[in-house]
Amino acid sequence: MFSVPVQSQKDFSDPNPNPYSRGGNQLAFALKSCRSLPARTHSSVNQQTGNRMSVWFWISVCASLCRVVTAQHGMTGQPREVPVNGTEVVAAARFAVVEFNRDNAEDQFAYKILNITSAKIQVVAGINLILEVRLGRTACKSSDTSDGEACGFNSEHKELWCHFVVTEIPWEDSRVLTQKRCHPHN
Template sequence: MFVWFWFVVCVFAAGRCPNAKHVMTGQPQKVPVSGTGVVKAARFAVVEFNRANTEELFAYKIVNITSAKMQIVAGINYILDVQLGRTMCKRRDTDDSEPCALHPEPKECQCCFVVTDVPWENSHILTQSKCHHE
């Protein structure tokens, strides 16, 4: 609800200020890659990626979030470009690969994730995951 309040305030302000950039409802907007919601969505996406990546023995973790957009829909879509690195932790041993050290034989992956967050339902869904190894 808080997010919707600020969204309405920003849209209203954009309409009142002649120099403000016009924001279209539903249009993805760039957001800082270090934002709390972005980082939370990226970490959730990596956990889901590791669960689904059954052919890999080791877990991956975030090396860099290269870009982030936020889209207001029936919730919030976080559209993320994330660079992942293979860790020393076994994929099945941990849900959180962040504390794991990177593997000495580097293997990286560039991913585009879309995470849909519905805060009032406390729901996160990885709606898109497209990755390729570098």
């Protein structure tokens, strides 16, 4: 805001709009300046509207591109293939085998990974690692080891095909074997 000094009535009728001149009328100059504002404001509104439309245009283009990229990589929540030798996959498979050996009351021998045949990752309320794993029976007793990785294979060759789902919630530092289905492979 600006302040206008109080001047006599005679000063308001001064035709000299220059506020810097010696007897200039500052209020008249301000009023004359304001008369030209609506035209400038109108054009600036049009310019702002054009700028907004341009921004919205680019936002919609980016959103469309994101949809195309997402469609190429699968839908959100959709399982997608990942390399079977990835660090996370191998760690999840080892975790699943440890849990399997701990809960496997049917067999007195521990199992270890022969190979991981398929791995998928699914982002849900956490991360599901969906694994297809081939296991081999070891010479170590389940009661002696839960890992089985350091053990050699049993002379009675027995293989299992297993489907494991390991759910990880990284922000809670949680990992759980949520599904396990194994059947003999002959």
